[in-house]
Amino acid sequence: MDRAVNPAWDQRARRRRVRIERAAAAQPGGRRVAHADAVALLEAVLEPGDRVCLEGNNQKQADFLAAALTRVDPERVHDLHLVQSVLALPEHLDVFESGVASRLDFSFSGPQGSRLAQLVAERRIQIGAIHTYLELFARYFVDLTPQVALIAAQSADAAGNLYTGPNTEDTPAIVEATAFSGGIVIAQVNEIVDAVPRVDVPADWVDFVVAAPTSNVIEPLFTRDPAQISEIQVLMAMMAIKGIYAEYGVQRLNHGIGFDTAAIELLLPTYAESLGLRGKICKHWALNPHPALIPAIEAGWVESIHSFGSELGMEDYIRARSDVFFTGADGSLRSNRAFCQAAGHYACDLFIGSTLQIDLAGNSSTATLGRITGFGGAPNMGADARGRRHPSPAWLKAGAEARQGLAGARGTPRGQKLVVQMVETFREHMQPAFVETLDAWTLAEQAGMALPPIMIYGDDVTHVLTEEGIANLLLCRDDEERAQAIRGVAGYTAVGLARDRRAVENLRDRGVIRRPQDLGIDVRDATRNLLAARSVRDLVRASGGLYKPPKRFRNW
């Protein structure tokens, strides 16, 4: 054995001690750091090339630490490798402009997508890869382990125990990976308190606590004003409920964000109730606390909701409905993106979401030219969970449909997850949702990606739902059938107009394509009157005043 190869085996622990010593020398506070010393702390702790998780969640942001990071001296701290799930704030990109950071692995960039593409084009950011959330967390424990984590919590006690508040989100995964690999964990908190309401992160996983001068930013991303739901969306929601949820008996599910799925949520206590479906569908959810689900919860539809994050304004409602939500002994929500993504992947029968583009193979993507946004949780929840082994009626029925008539490896019986793409044939500005070729292909070429950025692969999509009807791709037996099934619900888009009418009628006869009338749905019934709430105010009323929407959603 050549023992000389690696003379010391505790380099990580040594490096950690050196960082801690430098931090002690740079600021007098010890574990509790004054906010004025935050930049000095970061300069003391960070080393060039460090992998850093600057906590950017879908909602909660370590914004004070993000701002501090933009102010470190790039001579001392440079070429950091950021490994964070969401790039939400301008500061998340500012550090690349200044050279403090140069490499990035992430999941979602949302509003920063255009600027990110710009910085990549200018070669100021080198993107490792774009991940689905759980995949990025998984790599925290394998080859993207952070050396330093900069996180956000609601409060800390003197010992350093953290209370995250309802937006626990990514924090547990980030901290565990960092604290148990000789890394340094720095938390910004809104307040230091005598006793935290509950411990979300134990003190001995945390090295430094900074009381930030302002509370961390949390975005309400899951509130959809029912007033903006159209009658076409009501119609599509009716089809989803009657043609998919009822058909398969879907009990455990996840909804993507948007007005399409908000319409489904608001139709449960009205339309679905009238179909006698209460107790037969939609009992268990992997979902953020969507205000649009309040009427269904109040009507006794929902048994449980586990959440990735939280939603501003829902705090009191959640506290008062603790039978349904995962809450701590203190009464407030404990969310957890890692576990909720695992739940979405392995414990849900259905994922339904929207997209910007679908091609004739059923591949979908929200990637558009000039933007690099990533897909967050959709690839994980919109992929068939091939490791799943527990049956449910919904999963077995989908699997049986998919495998009918097949032999060999592909024909071996198993279940399948229902993955529904729900889109109007034309989106804003009359852009068609159906295309011959996804923009993702051009984008991959432009950005030098190894693969086109596809959100959900066509062979994982089971149903495409538009205002024209439902295409059940499980029943398609070859590429041509699949393409015609998609054309057959693509309406007046070029893709839809190019359908082979006879083939489409044949698919309709076989039940592969179903129109509203095939489902016994009268299009004239699809009115906003079916919505259990028609405004945010209605949601507040349905909650008995417990839901307190942020100002931007109040117009009364």
Added chain:
Amino acid sequence: MDRAVNPAWDQRARRRRVRIERAAAAQPGGRRVAHADAVALLEAVLEPGDRVCLEGNNQKQADFLAAALTRVDPERVHDLHLVQSVLALPEHLDVFESGVASRLDFSFSGPQGSRLAQLVAERRIQIGAIHTYLELFARYFVDLTPQVALIAAQSADAAGNLYTGPNTEDTPAIVEATAFSGGIVIAQVNEIVDAVPRVDVPADWVDFVVAAPTSNVIEPLFTRDPAQISEIQVLMAMMAIKGIYAEYGVQRLNHGIGFDTAAIELLLPTYAESLGLRGKICKHWALNPHPALIPAIEAGWVESIHSFGSELGMEDYIRARSDVFFTGADGSLRSNRAFCQAAGHYACDLFIGSTLQIDLAGNSSTATLGRITGFGGAPNMGADARGRRHPSPAWLKAGAEARQGLAGARGTPRGQKLVVQMVETFREHMQPAFVETLDAWTLAEQAGMALPPIMIYGDDVTHVLTEEGIANLLLCRDDEERAQAIRGVAGYTAVGLARDRRAVENLRDRGVIRRPQDLGIDVRDATRNLLAARSVRDLVRASGGLYKPPKRFRNW
């Protein structure tokens, strides 16, 4: 809104208070319960029909609480629904014989497999489903949330903070699901201490702590004595390294348990080193601390290992090699089955394991008649992670091979996980590993299962490796080719003898089948001399005396 449907929304919190009050009345210790009062505590806390997670991990067992549960009065506590990953102890089944429990959802039963089948046949256990680990944890947050968790830890402080020791395993997932849903968490600990070495579970997630009279059982399941590795296994390991690991450049991987994979681990610093592969393969692992990996670690092959659990005897070695393992500030391992399974699913390029039976579609199963054992983590790590979006050379190459010449949805480019089944053509007692029909089909019929219990589906398997060669199923284009590729490495089994010799030779010409000589491997070189350690004693020596194997593995 029909508010009468659910008049109270804090039933769970109320029920929790009632349980806590009953517990206080039943035993005087408050939060810290004397071990003599454990049965009284369980009788006070539990209610008929409760979902209970009695912590049974792969290694660590809450054995004292398991024994206490067998002693509760079945008149008071009955028909529990156990939701635990592993049934390892006789007590885990005793509770079904007495009627204390009647329903079960689990992942793995190992040594209890035969008795479990017997109890199912006698209708004394109703099995909900068999899961892969991460799937079961996922359901803890959706529809199998425990009302009571009975867990095991190394120590607790007066406040109730828990230190799990290196075998953290399932504990964090179980406790989080229970503590944040109004459930009750009861921990058995080996000792109460002034200060725990580190906090693995915060005190306010734990309701009761019982100091057990004896330390909890932990099984060393991952130790394989190199003395028992055969020359055939050395040959197969050489093929794996040269024909798969080197070919694809596999950097991140998981090994199943067994002598086959132990041989690979022991060939890294010798055979693989001679091929110049150090740094080019096997840097990052999702793996328990296998003693067989010590020589490779010492020779500088391994950058990181994240673990599901731990391994007895490896404590000091892990502490002294903290650069490689995930350890706490106290120096001991923090394992975490949930995160490590996520890592195995999403962050690894390759899973290699063994099986008892493979059919001609490549479906494999360890299920045999008269036993119900489950598959633990294999379905999760042996399934293509279709939600994965980050590329690596290994993943891209496998994906490109799989999709060559395909069009439409199936042909859309993406990567694929390498999933290797490594088996000798005959296993113990000359049972063929290759069969026309898996026993799983008969078992499914006998036990009334919805689907045959297949461990890994054929269309997820990329390579079958036997002493006769490697069949690369990625390159097969139809069922018949796949079947012949499998027959072509099935040796003298009936399946192997029934090969179409011309078809097999054709597959060999195309590189679908590769024999040792095709890989430039001289079978005569496959001797035990290639093993970096040929005995447990050698492993101890390689570790510089830091590895301290349990007695059963010492013969000196």
